[in-house]
Amino acid sequence: MKYVRLLQELKREDLSLAGGKGANLGELVLAGMKVPQGFVLTVEGYRHCIPKIRLPKINVEDLPALEAVTSKIQMEIENVSLPREVTLEVLETYRRMGSPTVAVRSSATAEDLPGASFAGQQETYLNIQGERAVLEAIKKCWASLWSSRAVQYRLLQGFGESEAALAVVIQEMAPHEVSGVVFTVNPLTNNSSELIINAVHGIGESLVQGEIIPDQWIARRPDGAILKFVPAPKKGQSPFPLRTQRPARGCLTSQQVREVVCLCLQIEKHFDGVPQDIEWSYGLGEFYLLQSRPITTLKD
The missing domain is CATH 3.30.470.20 (ATP-grasp fold, B domain)
Incomplete structure (x- = not known):
């Protein structure tokens, strides 16, 4: 498959493909840990579906102006039509899992790094059930990469917009007593x-x-x-x-x-x-x- 990787196919070297969360989950599987089954829609899927985004020159401290710009970007991402080839790969893999209730988690390429904590900057959606709901949650995760808070944090940390990309982890909900x-x-x-x-x-x-x-x-x-x-x-x-x-x-x-x-x-x-x-x-x-x-x- 071109846009999807199973968790067991990933290692820490795949950070640029699967994001921090996805790559580290692959390492947990490799370490023999009990990890709920799942897969990653890689950064290649994001780049194939989302046109390159260029922010206008803006004062990063001007939150109202930043919010106006980023909310428009987010709306456009949530309304994007997913290409057939990406949709097929995601849904075929989800069906092979048994179409369970899943967590849909953002996995950014600039997160879970030793020098900077991007944890919590993007969204997670829990208890997602059904094919349409999974596809919608993926787009919401992509959109969360461009929230005003996430954009401001990246810019203040010195990460340019060209470095921003997002993989998405789709993983069966684990028992949670x-x-x-x-x-x-x-x-x-x-x-x-x-x-x-x-x-x-x-x-x-x-x-x-x-x-x-x-x-x-x-x-x-x-x-x-x-x-x-x-x-x-x-x-x-x-x-x-x-x-x-x-x-x-x-x-x-x-x-x-x-x-x-x-x-x-x-x-x-x-x-x-x-x-x-x-x-x-x-x-x-x-x-x-x-x-x-x-x-x-x-x-x-």
Whole structure:
């Protein structure tokens, strides 16, 4: 196929083709992790469908002017007609997966880099079901590359518009009784002997976006022994519980904490020991790995 690659066909060297998210998912498959099945509509698909975009000269700090320009670009992208050859490749691959409910995730070529965090700059669409909905979500992901926030961030980081391109990951929704993030080095203290695990019940997108307070564990490397547990405050409850209150139970057991720590340290080792920010979900008795990227907030 010309525009589509299965996750298992991708490696970290494919960043320019599959974007950071797609390339790293391929590496997780290569590392033997349990990764939900999926594929990537590559950057070649984006370039084949979207005419080259040139921004007018504009003050990047002038947000109203920037918003006026970028909203027009986004509308044009969302209304584009997909060429038959791209549509066929996407839908044939989706059907071979069994046409499941999927997550449709943006995967930019300038994201998940050690020197800059582009995470969250483009959109993700969850629980997408059906062929038409998948195609529409792909176009929305492409359009999110040109939101005012994403354009401003790229320009301020020194990335020109010619460097902007977007692959899209289409991946079966993983079971998600619990979802979370692991930092393989404590990014709050730079302590390399500790990991931080954040977790919530259900889908983890609100956690990734910083919208809710998770249960949090600080665990010891390499065995995953729990050093500290801070439960998420219950609705209407103070985040500083009284001593008379029973200790809260988190959404993971101590054994599950150890298990996810073991998995994440294997991933860090696979990525040459570079500390990782790893997204996962848990369901049906197993952990599923959804993403891994370098931690960009650590101090040298």
